[in-house]
Amino acid sequence: MTSELKNYATGTIIPLGDGFTGKSVLSRLIIDPHITSIEHGDILFKTKKSYNIELEFMTEKILIGDKIITSTPQLYIFPGQRQKENPHATTFDEILDIFDCFPALIKVSVLLLVYDVTNDKTLHSLDTWLRFAYVKNWIFKDTLIILVPNKVDLERPDDKTINQALKHINEFAKEHELPIEGDQIIAIETSCVSMEGIHNLRDTIMQWVAFNGIQGVGIKEIEEASKEVLS
Ligand SMILES: Nc1nc2c(ncn2[C@@H]2O[C@H](COP(=O)(O)OP(=O)(O)OP(=O)(O)O)[C@@H](O)[C@H]2O)c(=O)[nH]1
Ligand SMILES: [Mg+2]
Incomplete structure (x- = not known):
């Protein structure tokens, strides 16, 4: 059989956080950080x-x-909006009700807890978002939780705040007997404007999924194996 085997790993990534914290922009930038400045501007201003x-x-x-x-x-x-603003504006809970049946939403590889460093309320809301992920049973032994202080171009978050937030997540994990270790809870500061932390966030997710995601072997190996059987 050929030594050129194709191995795949896949995993679900869910950014959670209040509205306007930057989940959509951040996600679009991490999937493709090598963009032109015009594309970057479009993502920032037109999302x-x-x-x-x-x-x-x-x-x-x-x-x-x-x-x-x-x-x-x-x-x-998902949308960060939890309150119904008007009859046409769908909320997080309504969207989740529809997509809850997705098999991919059973176990989450990487949970991003995103907050806006210029808005303390969004940091405090992370407790509710974490509780939500817990209630949904999204966190399992191979989940990485990344605290994402976003918009650091506007304000530098102090280390004390970030460490306290990490401590809080750690304590929550212990109290609720989540099957994760302390090193599965980390923080990566980001700015979608200066691009600080975006490559690091992308690489961390890529590596985590490669090591800890759902593993599979591709067609190439199966093809080669079946050729061997037939010969
Ligand atoms: N200055 C600054 N603005 C940002 C940053 N990230 C996002 N924004 C802006 O913040 C606003 C909200 O970003 P979104 O990605 O739409 O936020 P969201 O979390 O997806 O919001 P919902 O869809 O309502 O849940 C947009 O105007 C972005 O351009 C950042 O790092 N720095
Ligand atoms: Mg959004």
Whole structure:
């Protein structure tokens, strides 16, 4: 059989956080950080408030030991809006009710807890968002939780705030007996304007899914195996 095997890994990524914290823009930038300044401007200024689920994916070949893994994280981006503003504006809960049946929403590889560093309320809301992920049973032994202080171009978050938030998530995980270790809770500061942290966030997700995502072996190996059987 050929040594050129194709190995795949996939995983679900869910950004959670209040409206206007930057979930949609951030997701669009991490799937393709190598964009022109015009495309960057379009993403920043033309991304509309979400009223529906947004689906994105990114794919990259990652070398792990002597194996090349094709890592394909899939992003499911929900609206952050929880209150009904008007009869036509769909909320997070309404959208989730519709898509709850997605098999991909059973276990989450990477949970992004996104807040806006210029708005403390969005930081405090993360407790509710984390509770929500817990109630949905999204967090399992292979989940990485990334706290994402976003919009750091506007204001520098202090380390104390970030460490307290990480401590809070850690304590929540212990209290609720979540099957994750302390090193599965990290923080990556980002700015969708200066692009600070965006490549790091993308690489961290890619690597995590390559190592810990749902693994599969591709057609190439199956083809070669069936040729062997037939010969
Ligand atoms: N200055 C600054 N603005 C940002 C940053 N990230 C996002 N924004 C802006 O913040 C606004 C909200 O971004 P979205 O990505 O639509 O926010 P969202 O979390 O998806 O909001 P909902 O769809 O309502 O849940 C947009 O005007 C973005 O251009 C950032 O890092 N810095
Ligand atoms: Mg959005």
